Amino acid sequence: MKIFYLRLLFCATSFFLAIGSQAQYRQTIANETVLLRNVNNLLPFKRLDQHKIAIVTSMPEKYKAFIEVAQRYAEVRSYDFNRYDENTKYCNTIIVAGTSQDLRSDLLLMVKQSLINKKQVVLVRFDDGGNRQPWNNRVLGEGAVEVAVPSMQTQAQVNAAMSLFGGLAITQGSNKTEQTRIQYAGGANFGLDVSRMEKKIDAIAAEAIRERAAPGMVVMAIKSGQVIFEKAYGHHTYAGNVPTRVSDIFDLASVSKIAGTTPVVMHLQETGVIHLDSTMGRYLWQAKETNKKDIPLRRVLLHEAGFTPYIPFYRYLKKGDLQRQPDVDHQVKVADSAYLRNNYYRDVMWPEMLASPVKPVGNYVYSDISMYVMKEIAEHETAEPMEEYVQKLLYRPIGMKTAGYNPRTRFPRERIVPTEHDTSFRKVLLQGYVHDQGAAMAGGVAGHAGLFATANDLAIFGQLLLNRGEYGGVRYFKPETVDLFTSKQSRTSRRGLGFDRADPDPKKEYPSKLANEAVYGHTGYTGTCIWVDPKHQLIYIFLSNRVHPQVTTKLLDLNIRSRIQDAIYETINEAKR
Template identity: 25%
Template sequence: MPDWKRHLNIGLVLSSFLLVSCASVSTIEQMPSKNHSFRIKSLVMHFTAVNYQESVEALVDEGNVSSHYLIPSLEDPTYPQKELKVFQLVKESDRAWHAGVSYWQGRSGLNDHSIGIEIVNQPECQEDIPFDASLAAVPPQIEGAEKNRDLCIFPDFEEAQIKKLIALTKDILARNPDIEPTAVIGHSDIAPSRKNDPGPKFPWFRLYQEGIGAWYDTETLNQHWLAFNQTPPSLALVQRALSDYGYGLIATGRLDQQSIDTLSAFQMHFLPWQVTGQLDNQTAAAVFALVEKYFPDKFQDLNRLYQSEVLADQIKQQQVFVNTQQSQISQDFRNQSTDKLPKVTNRARFKAYKGRGELLIETDDASSAEIYINEQRLSLDNFEAGNINRVSLHKRTIDGLNTLRVENIQPADASIRISIPYPTLAYEIAPYKEDFAELDRFIRKGINAGFPGLSIAVVHKGKIIKRTSYGHARKYDNRGQLLEDFEPLTSDHLFDLASNTKTFATSLAIMHLVNRGDLELDRPINHYIPEFSGNGREVILVRDLLSHSSGYAPELKFYRPDNVWGEYFYSQNKIKTQRLLLTALPFDSVYSGSQTYSDSNFMILGTLIERLTNMPLDQFMRESIYQPLGLENTLFTPLKHGFEANQFAATEIQGNTRAGNVEFPNIREYVLQGEVHDEKAFYSMQGVSGHAGLFSSIDDLSVLSQVLLNGGGYGNVKLFNHAILDRFTSPSGKQDTIGLAWQLARDKEREWHFGPYASQSAFGHTGWTGTATVIDPEHDLAVIILTNLRHSPVISIEDKFEFEAESSELARYGNIVSLVYETLIKLKTEKQ
């Protein structure tokens, strides 16, 4: 170093020393800046979770955590004093170690700028038993799945504690004016994935009434709630609102674990009567009401985004209406004088039945046209421009496919739009009553022998020609004793469809989504649900789940702690079950295209539908499938939607106990009536799943069967086109009897279901509760059989529990289906 630089450095050091020395002995003159704030920004409430003595040891002894204040409990036997006191453990100006890894309103590490208050309060918690993968025969890959949370019972805080807390808090807020109402928070608010204190019993609203902390205005909450009942905000928007209020949450649009934890923390603070961790309209309304009250500028952006979602939803609903409100034919016609295919253009075909059908003509500029049905010209008057011109086709139509041809539209440059609705059902039961006498005798014989109840509908050539119920909807009480008066079964009763949910819910939904262009069968599930990955999940296609070619076992009993994969996979919570299905469920075999019937496939497909549509499966089915068809008796969780138990055919007599021989947590022990029997659906999926949970009646299923016989539509509703239906009802793999969701009548293997007479085009499904459907396009026939065979006593056979009604000939659906075909064959022969 040059000498001049060395001398300069020495001089600077000496000068600095002299300046410091002078400052230490002279008076410092104050010149207050307006640009400052107080260090303390938040006040954090905790409970200790242990008694007073253990709290002192944890908060005071060296090497542990700390807090600024501790409020004991008078009811705590380890508290040595008779008078309740507040103890200060750390000066407010000092840093206490109470928050840990934390975040609130843009600040992390809240120990640096918060005050913590610990209150002695001891919840009783059962710690979850971690899963030891080494104990499993094949350790499952469980990355991404969430362990069970601790089960806690939270006690009330003592009145004396709360009075001390209120007085202390008011003093703290007076000394620390930068603590805003929204910054008086709980430990669970700033660390929702780690903490649940001060818990749902903490009196946040009472503190608010004392001028401490934040709360929403009831009127504002109600306004948002009413609006959200019409158009719920998206999950991503609620996530943003929670972030705007202060939570450390990223708006992903997915209900990930961080979101579940944050929703739980918010609900413990502001909606302690419903801590579910799930998003509902009341929770969303509370978040919006808080942001509107305390962060009006942020609310402006939030509300603008919500209004755009409302508009988008209206457009979507219009699109849904357009997608579904379509006739069988809805086509524009004009003269094609230069067309190179003159014998092809202006022609179409449609399905109809003899003596039925209607044609609708709309035009703005045409006055007349030659219209031929089955090559017979219709007698038409001049058209009324701007109006719908309705023309009956009853003199021209035949059973099956009919033809349409349009010629000579006048004036020559004009056009017309022709619509022909899909066929709808008619009732023609009386003329066939005696023809089904043999079938009636067979069923009544089984009923007289003890079979509980059966309803049947036969749909043939667009008509319901049989609709009859036999036996009883309920015969036993909750103890398994016969009732004095049996409940007679009627054709209005609803049934638990069990696995027919796979076809009349999940399959219909997927066919509709494919028709809309929202889903491709040959794309991997991973394309739509990215977390469905690892261990070969990336190669599983949508088609593989539909065709039972995924490699999953028939089922995993999530609802039992002693399931085959251990307690890690125990779940009686839909969100956790779905997470386990997507990220952790092990394969039963190496994927090779082999087909093993599996409920898990359709549980995943139900989740896929929810992900694609951004709404629960039951809501999507109701709004997009059942309501457009006018079906009011086809739904999930019917007891939550205004139905009464006596409107349903009963299933198992003593819940899921097999007459007291089966046990697991929360098991039902009463007669099941209006609640889905399937344990995975009821306990692990809260009643709504892609594999089971749907209820319906023979009338509604008759309509859905006619939709399928029509090739995808009914009246003015089109759900999918015929080509899509053909893909779903064709063999999908090595087994000819398995289509995409549907069972196929391809060989004798399925005769117990379809009987011996079903054509090669017939398809259908069965359900464990005693339901079966057969749909045979070649014969334009559908047979719907709904029974409650599980509503019968349980018997033990070789360590297996079975139901008495299983031994009945009525439980072999092929017997009934055969008699239906034989009746129709006889009628056809007599007619010829």
């Protein structure tokens, strides 16, 4: 058996190495931004969790395009020079942007104090008459990183912001940089007929909304590191009061498996903390006396452990387990005005999962229990809650600003797209509380569900995978780790480790009739998906709330997700002719 898996790994690794071990970014934009001075090689910014960034300008509205693009990459606050000292006190990276006329000496004296306080200062000079020499500034001296941008036009502002964060390579002058992050450009740069593609996608989205497959959705596509399509459709609900925005936060459902739990498992595996051919009993004391003690982790990740597919725990609640108001014994908030008895997951759910029947190991049976198990193992090995560990390991460093669990603790309700009006369990509209009942009863954090995010966050994660573990100039996973988990690892299914993959049977047209066998990703019950295609250096993301107001199969019946993916492939294939 081990020889079989080693062969699979060798084949997968050989395939990916043939594609290339580095990010296959394609820069088609003429970037006139010049990096005049790069103190300590600060630019482009690397780990974003190490930067608390403020952009200071004389008039934020004047630099709106620059600020908005910077905010796509990182948590960035914007201020004018009023109360400069107070506003920047808790920031360690200050981006000061303006023309020579804007950046008067009295204002720069305040900026100099930031340098004295050992803060990192980036001076971005717009429309400076083509001056490509470091500013001979007696006020600031040479302590600041200095960038020159020869225009105040919107595209110049966008390019400057992308240049700071590595979304666009700086190719002019002596201080050159490389692209290290997603670029917010346009598909026309690849010779793609984006307008025609948009019309196709618009029609499919309109059909989905008209047929009540989902009230709204966001579609995003990234090719070779460039965003070629990003658009929101419809509304949060069929009432049509709140239009869907590309910045909206969605319940990702089972996409949580690959964007939440699996990255933690990948890290633990490659650092030798866990071993995929070791058993559940090795890592979980409570499993040692159960029928699951000898099941290898590899089988768990492949959904070949013989677990029960699904246990509807919410149907077994007893009187007094759930109530409308919190009290000392009911602190687990599963929705607005719905509180579960404390430790219900620990005392009832997890023991029942461990005691559940097991069928013979080896056959593919998709089961949520698999990722409950992997979350438990990860938390025992890291000694940290998974929702905190994955933030520290991945989300904050690479700039996934909204990704996480229990979003109502971090974001206003209005920014989160509602899912089902739950009539059987919580009896309330779910907005910012996980749709999956089991995940909700586990406190909103489960291995198989519970993750919320924007499309942009998933795009960043997808690009990290396409780059085989590297993003923003920092390596987070070994290339061979990404190859192992995302490649086919089963004799009985199409699955990778945690990841789903394109079905090799062309008749199934999954996830798309034009997808190739290298494609990997996952779908989510709420009407979501992300698919990564190394062959075409393509990431496709679809987010919706197809379960609103009640669960419906229309999104599947109309094949909406696959047809939109087909439209993207058709556009790419047409450009090759």
